[in-house]
Amino acid sequence: MLTTQLSDARPAPLSLATPSPSGAAWQRQAKLWSSLKEVCDLLRIPAKLGTDDFQFQHMQFKAGQRIHTIGQPFDMLYVVNSGFLKTVMIDELGNEQVLGFPMKGDMFGIDGIHRKQYATETVALSNCDVILIPFKVFAGLGRSHPELEASIYAVMSRELVREQAMVGTLGSLSAEARVARFLVFLSERFSEMGYSGTQFNLRMTRQEIGNYLGLTLETVSRTFSAFNTIGLISVDQRAIVVHDLQSLRTLRRLPPSRVRAKAEAKAKPAAAAA
Amino acid sequence: MLTTQLSDARPAPLSLATPSPSGAAWQRQAKLWSSLKEVCDLLRIPAKLGTDDFQFQHMQFKAGQRIHTIGQPFDMLYVVNSGFLKTVMIDELGNEQVLGFPMKGDMFGIDGIHRKQYATETVALSNCDVILIPFKVFAGLGRSHPELEASIYAVMSRELVREQAMVGTLGSLSAEARVARFLVFLSERFSEMGYSGTQFNLRMTRQEIGNYLGLTLETVSRTFSAFNTIGLISVDQRAIVVHDLQSLRTLRRLPPSRVRAKAEAKAKPAAAAA
DNA sequence: CGAGTACTTGATGGTAGTCAAAATCAGTGG
DNA sequence: CCACTGATTTTGACTACCATCAAGTACTCG
Structure with a gap:
């Protein structure tokens, strides 16, 4: 009732190999890959510069497109590079509840970890550029980059605090x-x-x-x-x-x-x- | 105005060594240490049995005692073994907002990770037995026990989903x-x-x-x-x-x-x- | 047993929800 | 380019839900 034309969009077959600019531009001159350092900067967490070993794929979405849907198997976290989105929960009666408006530097999809499927869905409100973080890679960063370990947990904690503040706002x-x-x-x-x-x-x-x-x-x-x-x-x-x-x-x-x-x-x- | 007699209580000097039953019972016949396996069971996450290398200290609180307070430096996560508590946020005007009622099997204190100090305070509503998880140990578990890695994130995700559900409840x-x-x-x-x-x-x-x-x-x-x-x-x-x-x-x-x-x-x- | 806290119940009013209609905007196709 | 359709926004009138204020009862604990 709310949304106009929603369409699903799944990433092209995901290769974690090095960036291949030859791989047919998904959309003209959009940035296709980001280094670990760039992602850390975006998330506002400290990152030891230098050792750029990981590359993360970007993906473009047009306004109205869903990034992930409720119940979909969870395997990916997302970081907003540009654009505006909304994250909604849908209750048993089909009523939507907007939970947040992710924008540049926000991570979303975290709710999917718990039951290995997303508890929410996220929709682009404008054209967006989103970085894909495979959860296995994300979790593994704690091992491969011990100096990042605390920051990884901090990003998740930040989301929790945000929701807590929201509860306070709504409640009082x-x-x-x-x-x-x-x-x-x-x-x-x-x-x-x-x-x-x-x-x-x-x-x-x-x-x-x-x-x-x-x-x-x-x-x-x-x-x-x-x-x-x-x-x-x-x-x-x-x-x-x-x-x-x-x-x-x-x-x-x-x-x-x-x-x-x-x-x-x-x-x-x-x-x-x- | 709400609470009657609150008192702070910090753990006795914390040693991560093996349990020392000789160490003067803090309160009569309360369980003083739990193995990693026991903590995992409590949290309802799978744990490979056998290799019990870590031991976690328990601590008893009487009704009304604070487990942690707002602004206190963060270094510890908590898991409820028995008893009932409440977690509250306090806004700029001093108004309390109850965020949850942690009970057996719940983890709390996660909100402290983000800014390295607790954003909330947690108070015992009854006599409680709480397990102390030093954050450094918790975070390190992902490295030392890779099979636990996903579960650790899942516990945090679970709290986030809980808060999201609360927002839905309050909002609609x-x-x-x-x-x-x-x-x-x-x-x-x-x-x-x-x-x-x-x-x-x-x-x-x-x-x-x-x-x-x-x-x-x-x-x-x-x-x-x-x-x-x-x-x-x-x-x-x-x-x-x-x-x-x-x-x-x-x-x-x-x-x-x-x-x-x-x-x-x-x-x-x-x-x-x- | 007394003081203080917690709980119940009633009366009243204000905040925000509901229903409705009109104005404005965005996108489409003729 | 403009008419047309549907979505979005504004504004009004009315109402219901829940907060507030108040008084009285029932617990708890020293």
Whole structure:
């Protein structure tokens, strides 16, 4: 109901041999292989430079394509090199639950290790470039590169902490605070990736945001509008401009509407001037 | 405000040598050491029997004691051998968020790997027996016991999947459905541990349950009462008897109160007969 | 037995969900 | 290029669920 045209896409027969640029470009001038060092940098973990023995294959996905699906046998972890995705769980009644929006530097697919099949599915929200990490290789890195061992566990721990923070958000914050946090999160991620942290386009629908935050799409839309009228952000469809990141950071609950009327009166001329 | 008397407790000087029963019993006849095989069994992961080279120290905690605290330097993972605990996160305003109730066979402390300090704190809800796994030893097991490598990652993946399921629960279910799920979860865990799955005592307060489920303690109490009157369970303070596990499993939302009046009329004689 | 904590139950209000309709956007094919 | 279709977004009106406040009861433990 949500998604338009989904299509599966499995990697071409995977050879772990050295890069073979002759191997028929899957898509024009996309980077096809990355070294271990490059993957570590992407994941923001320290890597001893020099000994580049492993090469990891890239794969391109178009918006709407699935990277992996629920129940599919697990054999691969993924690292986002570029693009935006969403990871969803589907419950017994077929309801989707968005669990995250992997972007550059994020690893996904970790949930598949437990039962040797993926518990979630991940879909590209834009054209994406994803690095494939065969799990056997990943696990073996701890043996072949002992200095990486701790970092490997750290990457998995990071995902756990992320989910824990999400539970905290869902369990205790108001709708407005959740949306505010979401914007702060996006702002920070975009900054880290070298883009503007104050001006960006959402890659996901209100529906997906709401689902992720445990809200309805209407509530998300209304909250964006409210933030807009009090001057915290400007929003036009998917285009966001963040005016007051600090207020978003500390926002717990919007003042009640009669009080808000004053704030609007103050905010409007300011917005008009800008 | 929630907790009564908390006290820190650090392990006695930790020696990784062979068990020394002469080393002055920390508490009378508690098991002080476990082999690698025993720990694997506890964690429900396959372990090649035989070569028992590692021994892991146990530690006893009394109800109310903290096993680890937020910000404390991370060096240890924990596996519950017996007893009940809670893991909580504390946000910038000092609000607690209960993240889980570790019990027999659960590993906790994993969140500490990421930043080399614990992101959560874990408190004993009852007297507990906990196995200490020094992280360095844990991580090294992948090297020394390659057949364990996948299982080690699987244990971490399992925790991630658990949190993901929690996000799904918080994000999409009604109060009644959350409480129902919680009871099903407890029932299943008690069964697995060899206790009755239909008759057990809660080890946590309504406050803690509510916090865990993103509800208030009053809502939890009311929901228990509602389940009681329609005959799904019997509840008396902390004592629970599950009468209809299947209904709890599939419950999404309680029927509106006028319909419920009929169900009560039907349920009451049955409850009186029992 | 008394003090403090935990639990139950009731009354009330606010937050966010639901239903609905209109406006805007994206993509398609004529 | 533009009309057309379907998806997305906005906004409004209404409602239900659950939080809040409050009071009373039942446990627990020193």
